[in-house]
Amino acid sequence: MTEEPTGGDLSRLRQLNALAVIRVLRTDQPLTMTELAKRTGLSRASTEDVTRELIGHGWVAEVEPAPGTLGRPARRYRFRADAGWVLGVDIGGHTIRSLVTDLDGDVLSSTCVTVTPQLGRRERLAALDRCVTAALTEAAVAPDQIWSTGVATTGLVDGTGKVMLSDSLAEWTGVDLAGHLRRRVAGPVRVENDSKLAALAESWRGVARHAKDVVFLLAGLRTGTGLIIDGKLHRGFGNSAGEIGALPAIGWLRAPEHLRAWSGAREDEFVDVFLAARDGDREAVRAVRKYTRDIAVGVSALILTLDPELLVIGGGFSRSADVVVEPLRRELDRWCLRTPEIRVSTFGDEGVAFGAVRLALEQVEASLYAGSELSSPAFFGAAGSN
């Protein structure tokens, strides 16, 4: 039989190889050709071919040897993260946050604007615009230089970037978020639920980096969840996965009431109950325990269903994790066949926004090959200015 594959097979193969090289360089760089071949699992010859092609198109650059290097060191290569910029936006009930990053997700600017859940649609969109403009200005990036935008919002989102359902934000159901932002920045705009994107951020560069199956719990004024299954964000058939909190029997709807009761119904005093519990205030300890017990039933349902490697606690309450994690673990041990390792997010308030950045970067990666041809960075700039 002949050893020659056809042109179609070859171009598909080269495309996969190029993406493999880019993926390796984006997580660990600079690398020599030998290291690159080893990490990608490709042959030396294939690695050289695709790297040369990627350099030619502007995606990869050779790195200058460190000053003082003796002899002739092996050439090293890096991904050109500075070839373009992306925008990540988190629209929450109390804060809107924007990040401008390079193609590695390294932050050029981070801005936030304070809002309230009661704010009307028009006012919230105006606040969003102010926040985005401030981030672009601080990063010294023009709106038409943004290659791709990811947006996180509370509620359910459809595939076109419209809010299908939002219980917690006033006048938010039906807003065409993608359409709104497309008129303000260049490049494609994708919108996704905030808990899902916070989970994506943990899986990308957070505490769940190396885990395949992860239950992420967004613990805060609202309780939400995002699922990473087999290394990928699980969206569901109608993009509505992770909404177990809507089921009254699992107790998430009433869980924050225990904290609210202690703090006298003032939402901004939630933090105080954790501080008081940390100081040993018995009523506060009891309120936190009741909260934890209610949260634990739903978390147990998720763990028993999916048997994840990791449970990650993020969201506003994750800063009080020292008061919450141990009572939670004890409750989980009561109900679960195997309580997974519990990790606390290290993103602080930026987890959701980082997830939005990751969504934007996935779009860039998906567009690396326009049709079957490798695109140059210039292609994105051109596409962006439409």
Place this chain on the structure above:
Amino acid sequence: MTEEPTGGDLSRLRQLNALAVIRVLRTDQPLTMTELAKRTGLSRASTEDVTRELIGHGWVAEVEPAPGTLGRPARRYRFRADAGWVLGVDIGGHTIRSLVTDLDGDVLSSTCVTVTPQLGRRERLAALDRCVTAALTEAAVAPDQIWSTGVATTGLVDGTGKVMLSDSLAEWTGVDLAGHLRRRVAGPVRVENDSKLAALAESWRGVARHAKDVVFLLAGLRTGTGLIIDGKLHRGFGNSAGEIGALPAIGWLRAPEHLRAWSGAREDEFVDVFLAARDGDREAVRAVRKYTRDIAVGVSALILTLDPELLVIGGGFSRSADVVVEPLRRELDRWCLRTPEIRVSTFGDEGVAFGAVRLALEQVEASLYAGSELSSPAFFGAAGSN
């Protein structure tokens, strides 16, 4: 740059192409070379190459033209399902069932033996041996002609084929099922939880054939679940996924009690309560409604979590689906954001056993390439007789 991929890349590519050809031929055959190229998406030349290689190794055969065919018809090819046999076993509380099938999963023999949950370990293993022997005898296949065996059991199973935990079968925790069967039949033996394998069967050749995300409900004396996520059986980090039924808050543990109360605690009269409900007996209708209400809370938790395309009802009660599905759908509509399509298994009592067959066939497919070389059917026979 050079157009020549290296040997390593090529052999990986050819391996993927050969598996693509086999997969297409296993679902739809016989096919002409043109049809085969179209279905696999490979080039004509690549398709011819790998098909020739597969014929040479005994996996694919040319089909004789139908008698009376005029002119010179295009040659057609089929997968040689008759090249070998596999065994699928379902060990339940009340029945043990064995299927011997060819490599397409077409049944040569099906046998079952009646047992009880109270039976001791030694007696249950003896019943298992009788059941397997009867199936082999009926199929006229010798134990050393079995290429691969899949086993389903209630309870949790570890990666080596041992039962980690069984609540419903006496003396079953700790049984080394894989070890036991390896002494009786040739080839590898894999063991998996019965609900998981029933879900796998639906995804393979049941009512969930074309769905990517599926919640499967095993509804019977026990309630279990198996999850298909992104087209694959979801096992979980510790192989314990799908055990939401262990959580008291979701009501599955008490659900069958409503039926048991009606039938006066006799397990074999469960069927009667459905018959009576179908005939309009008010007490029976009420018992079925209470059962359905309890089941629905856990099913809603699964649906809200995963947002599947499809909910499949299988297990013993699936034969009474006409009495159960509508009340269940009404309950799901109360709790779920989007109630998925509900389908009822058509496997009758054989769903779990078919899942075990599929597990065995997956093992055969995984072994098609031993190292990087295509194996011949003879290879499996030889491996089997060790």
